[in-house]
Every structure is written in C-alpha cells, then in structure tokens.
Amino acid sequence: MKRICTICARGGSKGVKNKNIRDLLGQPLIVYTLRQAQECQLFDIIAMSSDSQKILDIAQNYGVDILVNRPPELATDRSAKIPAIQHCVEEVERLSGQKFDVVVDLDATSPLRLPEDIQSAVSLLETEKISNVITGTPSRRSPYFNLVELGRDSVVRLSKPLNQPIVRRQDSPKCFDMNASIYVWQRDVLFNATTVFNPDTRLFLMPEERSIDIDSELDFEIVELLMRKKSIH
Structure with a gap:
C-alpha cells in the first residue's frame, strides 16, 4: 500500500494576510502540518504544492520530499481544492515514477490536529x-x-424546517461541521471526483478543540491561545 500526503497552500489569502507562512508561536503556520505528516509515519512521499516560492522554500527547509509548483489557474481565490490535489499527485507520480494507492490531503490552516487523527482517518478508509x-x-x-437563512424578501427562515417543529435542540437530527482538516481518498476515486461526497463517504470525528480551521484573524487568535495553553500544561 503506497500512500502520498499532499499539502496544498496558496500564497495569497484575503481573510488573514500571508496566513500560511505567518508566525505562530515561533514557527510558520505550515510547519505544524508538515511535522504532523512526518510524525504519523504513514507516507511514502510528502509533497507540498504552492504558487508561492516562500512556501516552497520553507517546506524544503523542513524536509518535504517533493515540491510542486501549482499553476496560476489552480491558485486563484475561486480555484477548487480537488483539481489542485489531483495536479499535485500527478506531478509527484511523474517525478518519482511511483503510483499511489491512497492520497491524504492535509489542510495547512488546521494546526491543532494530531498525528493520531491522521492515522485513524487513514485506518478508517483502509479497514x-x-x-x-x-x-x-x-x-x-x-x-x-x-x-437560519435570510431570503430575498429579507425575511428570516429556518434553514431546514421539519413537518413536526423541534422545540429542543437536543431533539434535532445530529449535524456536523466539516473541519477541512484531513481528506483521505482512494487514488482512483480522487481522479474521478468533482466533489468530496460519494455514496460511501465516511466521517471521522474530531473534537472541537482540534477542529479550528484558520479563516480569520479571530480564528488565528483562538488557535494561538489554545496552543499557548497546551504548551503551558
């Protein structure tokens, strides 16, 4: 079983300027993800895909196996993630001469995950x-x-009303936030994919304190606070 880890990090960011290389407790943000990928000891190759030379240089300094230059058309604000992952895997397979069975993509803006989370998500797929x-x-x-949703008529409505209204949140169907932290694919499924949802897609649950995806300055401050607290204890 050959496994590749892809980390796709753009140079630009509107929510948090240069967030992928922003200092977080003495290290660029992307370094936490690189180290998690290395520490879980699952991967034949760890690859960094980016349109930013600064990001690629940092990845090289921290021991990433293969650097992939992402084309500009896959690095815009509107670019989808799946084509970037597909491009990264194709480039690594071309450069390494290997073909992979399992593809794991780690989001560079989710530094609170643990290597054990990655191991467990991969185990779920393979088992x-x-x-x-x-x-x-x-x-x-x-x-x-x-x-709730705000309609064109400016009226507020429940997003998903039921025939029998729910009066207690505890009685509503269980819902989950995608935390964008870890995506695990069978390689051949990935290359036929346009969405992350398949008939047999499974959810690996992570606790809230490891599920923050940095999209705003507030997210960054919360992550920094949690990491300081963790380091103190």
Whole structure:
C-alpha cells in the first residue's frame, strides 16, 4: 500500500494576510502540518504544492520530499481544492515514477490536529475499504433548530424546517461541521471526483478543540491561545 500526503497552500489569502507562512508561536503556520505528516509515519512521499516560492522554500527547509509548483489557474481565490490535489499527485507520480494507492490531503490552516487523527482517518478508509473519508466535529448550530437563512424578501427562515417543529435542540437530527482538516481518498476515486461526497463517504470525528480551521484573524487568535495553553500544561 503506497500512500502520498499532499499539502496544498496558496500564497495569497484575503481573510488573514500571508496566513500560511505567518508566525505562530515561533514557527510558520505550515510547519505544524508538515511535522504532523512526518510524525504519523504513514507516507511514502510528502509533497507540498504552492504558487508561492516562500512556501516552497520553507517546506524544503523542513524536509518535504517533493515540491510542486501549482499553476496560476489552480491558485486563484475561486480555484477548487480537488483539481489542485489531483495536479499535485500527478506531478509527484511523474517525478518519482511511483503510483499511489491512497492520497491524504492535509489542510495547512488546521494546526491543532494530531498525528493520531491522521492515522485513524487513514485506518478508517483502509479497514472499511471505502472511497474516501472527511473529517468533522459536532456542529454548534442545527439547520433544524437555530440555523437560519435570510431570503430575498429579507425575511428570516429556518434553514431546514421539519413537518413536526423541534422545540429542543437536543431533539434535532445530529449535524456536523466539516473541519477541512484531513481528506483521505482512494487514488482512483480522487481522479474521478468533482466533489468530496460519494455514496460511501465516511466521517471521522474530531473534537472541537482540534477542529479550528484558520479563516480569520479571530480564528488565528483562538488557535494561538489554545496552543499557548497546551504548551503551558
């Protein structure tokens, strides 16, 4: 079983400027993901894909196996993630002469995950022999109870009303937030994919405290606070 880990990190960011290389407790943000990939000891090759030479240089300094220059058309604000992963895998297979069975993509903006989370998500895919695994955490809001939408008429409505209204959140169907931390694919499924959802897609649950994806300055501050607290204890 050959496994590749891809880490796809763009140079630009609107929510948090240069977030992938921003200092987080003395290290660039992407370094936490690189080290997690190395520490879980699962991968034949760890590859960094980026349109930023600064990001690629940092990855090289921290021992990434293969660097992939991402084409500009796959690195815009509107670019989808799956084509970037596919391109990265294709380039690594071309450069290494290897073909992989399992592809694991780690989001560079999720530094709170543990190597054990990666190991468990991969184990779920390989043990159950399913198409792919995504990660998530129990949602704080429910579309059946307290998640609302604003219509074109400016009227607020429940996102997913039921015929029998729910009066307690505990009674609503269980919902989960995709935390964008870990994606695990069978390689051949990935190359036929346009979405992360397949008929047999499984969810690997992670706790809320390891599920923050940095998309804003507030996210960055929360992650920094949690990491300081962890280092103190």
